[in-house]
Amino acid sequence: MLPRLKFLQRCRSSVALLRWTTALLCVASLAANLVVYLSTQPLSASLLLLQLLAMIGVGWHLRHWARSISLRPAELATRMLKVQESERQRLSRELHDDIGQLLTAAKLQVDWLQRRVPPELQEHCSTLRSTLDLTLSNVRDVSTILNPRQLASLGLEASLRAHLLRTLENTEVHWSLECKQRLGGISEEVAMAAFRITQEAVTNMLRHADARNLVVRLQRTSAGLALSIHDDGGGFVPAQSPAEYGQRGMAGMQERVTALQGSLTITSQPGQGTQIEALFPWPPRSQERARTPASDDL
Numbered sequence: 413m414l415p416r417l418k419f420l421q422r423c424r425s426s427v428a429l430l431r432w433t434t435a436l437l438c439v440a441s442l443a444a445n446l447v448v449y450l451s452t453q454p455l456s457a458s459l460l461l462l463q464l465l466a467m468i469g470v471g472w473h474l475r476h477w478a479r480s481i482s483l484r485p486a487e488l489a490t491r492m493l494k495v496q497e498s499e500r501q502r503l504s505r506e507l508h509d510d511i512g513q514l515l516t517a518a519k520l521q522v523d524w525l526q527r528r529v530p531p532e533l534q535e536h537c538s539t540l541r542s543t544l545d546l547t548l549s550n551v552r553d554v555s556t557i558l559n560p561r562q563l564a565s566l567g568l569e570a571s572l573r574a575h576l577l578r579t580l581e582n583t584e585v586h587w588s589l590e591c592k593q594r595l596g597g598i599s600e601e602v603a604m605a606a607f608r609i610t611q612e613a614v615t616n617m618l619r620h621a622d623a624r625n626l627v628v629r630l631q632r633t634s635a636g637l638a639l640s641i642h643d644d645g646g647g648f649v650p651a652q653s654p655a656e657y658g659q660r661g662m663a664g665m666q667e668r669v670t671a672l673q674g675s676l677t678i679t680s681q682p683g684q685g686t687q688i689e690a691l692f693p694w695p696p697r698s699q700e701r702a703r704t705p706a707s708d709d710l
Contacts, residue, residue: 433469440466500558507555515548553578560607568595568603569630572610576628579614587626595632602692605668606630606639612661613641613688621645621686636674636693644685650678665690 519541526537563571569591580587610628617623623645631638654662662678665688669676672692680686 503558507551507558511551512548512555515544515551519544519548560604563603563607564600568598568606571603571607572628572630575607575611576614576626579618580626583618585617585623585626587628589628589630591630593630593632595630595637597694598637599695602637602672605672605674605692606637606690608668609639609665609688609690610641612665613643613686616661617643617645617686620648623685633691636691639688639690639692641688642685647680647682647684647686649682650680 522537522541522544526534526541529537560571560575566574569589573589576587576589614626617626621643623643626641626643629638629640631640650662651657651659654660654666665678666676669690669692674690674692676691677689678686679689
């Protein structure tokens with residue numbers, strides 16, 4: 413990390429030096445032109461060279477600033493997503509390490525008390541212990557949602573299956589996860605984006621859609637990883653600009669897909685369910701591998 417910071421500092425100092433040099437060239441060129449004008453002397457070759465250098469410096473800065481402005485939205489979206497994931501990981505660690513340990517210690521204290529209280533208080537101790545067990549389980553579930561650690565070890569398909577099983581276990585939703593190919597060559601960023609989009613879609617379905625069936629499909633195509641999420645719930649009218657109309661979940665999906673240069677299509681109408689289609693393109697180094705069918709495809 414330290415060498416990178418030193419490199420950034422050197423780059424910033426070089427840019428600052430170029431800016432000051434360009435400014436001095438412009439001032440010197442202006443002063444020289446004023447002197448020549450007042451003395452009514454012809455322009456010399458050195459003065460023309462000075463003006464040329466000043467124009468080159470100004471042109472370089474204009475091009476550099478225009479390029480920075482054009483790249484700023486994409487860089488900002490990527491940076492925001494990184495900050496969000498970093499904050500989620502921090503909260504997950506605090507829930508697991510701090511609150512989880514406190515709840516575990518409280519359970520041990522309740523066990524100690526239960527062995528010493530009179531019989532008429534045993535039922536209260538059992539109720540308190542059950543409450544602590546449920547709270548600890550909920551804390552672990554929230555910690556897992558905030559930071560799905562199993563993505564790195566189990567992969568995208570297994571992580572999604574575990575999430576759907578845990579989230580929809582006590583609901584009446586019939587769900588299926590279809591993946592007929594091994595999802596090799598998927599980057600960590602793409603896997604996290606697909607997981608978060610599915611997570612948000614399932615949460616929205618449970619809160620608003622009142623659906624009975626959910627189908628999630630993952631498919632490796634020549635263009636990239638395709639994710640499809642379909643439910644038969646109440647549906648809604650998708651907004652052209654989700655963030656402006658308060659559809660924060662949809663806006664978050666769009667930001668994640670845009671940051672990876674992918675595409676997102678949301679098809680829904682009231683009473684006709686919701687269809688979410690996301691495509692994450694392969695990076696250039698993985699395109700040839702992705703186009704080659706895997707020998708262990710099902």
